[in-house]
Amino acid sequence: MTITASMVKELRESTGAGMMDAKKALTETNGDMEAAVDWLRTKGLAKAAKKADRVAAEGLVGVAVSGGKGVAVEINSETDFVGKNADFQNLVRGVTTVALNVSDIDALKSADLGGKPVELVVQETIATIGENMTLRRMAAVSGDTVASYIHTAAADGLGRIGVLVALKGTDNGIGKQIAMHIAATSPVSLSEADMDADVVARELAVQTSKALEENAASAKPKPEAVIQNNIIPGRMKKFFEESTLLNQKFVINPDITVAQAAKDAGVEIVGFVRMAVGEGIEKEKEDFAAEVAKALNG
Structure with missing residues (x-):
């Protein structure tokens, strides 16, 4: 290639x-x-x-909480200017509210919003604003209480990053603090047990190859048993400590883990969602000169 x-x-x-x-x-x-x-x-x-x-996709993430359920919805647009448009904000806010009563993205698209299916309302907003939009995804959590947080807010409940934290127990304010922590650290999963097996396998392969290569290049190589039973497990433990919410150092008090902070507050974290605009979408790159030339020739 x-x-x-x-x-x-x-x-x-x-x-x-x-x-x-x-x-x-x-x-x-x-x-x-x-x-x-x-x-x-x-x-x-x-x-x-x-x-x-x-990531390049623009748009907004909306969050809404009702009782013990919280939802986050992402609607993408072509440019970041649309995120400041009142019609677009009203669309995202309305769709997010509807999402509280459905189970998945397909049900959301066909759900009623102002007497019309959500998918049709999105299409009508496209016609009004003149820019393509996509109702991309939704996610939900539930617990005794759900706390929410919006980072880089465009309006109430709308922004670039939306976070939900589901708790078992009564939230005394720790929920929002944990949500802010999640926005900052972007944990991969709640715990090691919840992590995608493919992610774990990929990290293990990297750490194994790295440890073996470093040992082979060392002037005093360690026995392979030490590498396999101590070095690699130690590196994987550090990976889980940095990547799983419960094991991360709490940003507000790095002397304790997030799990300990929740325990001290009398609650248990049972789930979370961190949704950022456009994450996982590849950007089609085009330099400015090419863009101008394309416009002139178009």
Whole structure:
């Protein structure tokens, strides 16, 4: 596969690796971007790339809470200007409220909003504003109480990042603090047991390859049993401590974990949602000169 300059640039931007290292990583992995990231991490040349670094979709996330249920909804738009549009904000707010009474995104699209299906209301808003929009996803949590938080708010309950935290017990204010923590740290899962098996397997493969390569290059290599039984498990433990909400150090008090902070407040965290506008959507990159030329020729 031909490795292009734009591929090298994208890998460099997402990992911080040098140009030659990025090019070699792509060559070694036949242009597979995720595999190239892992190759660089194995060599100690990059940190884990965050997919959010490659996100481009605009729009808003809306959150709503009623009783012991909370929902988050993302509606995408072509430009960030639309997020400030009153019609678009009303759309997101209305759809999010409707989402409190449905179970999934398909049911939401066909649910009633002002006497019309949500999907039709979205289409009518597209016609009104003149920009394409997509009702992309929804997520819900439930518990005795649900706390919410919006980061980079555009209006009440609307913003770039929406967080919900479901608690067992009576919330005395700790819920919002934990929600703010989640917005800042973006945990992968609630606990190790909840983490996607593919994510765990990928991290284990990276840490195993890295530990074995470092040991092979060491002037005093350790027995393989030490690598397999101590070094690799130790690195995976650190990964879980950094990636799972309950085991993360609480940003408001780093001396304790989030789980301990919740326990001290008399509650238990039973679920959470962190939804950021556009995460996981690849941006079609086009430089400014090409964009101008395209406009002139169009």
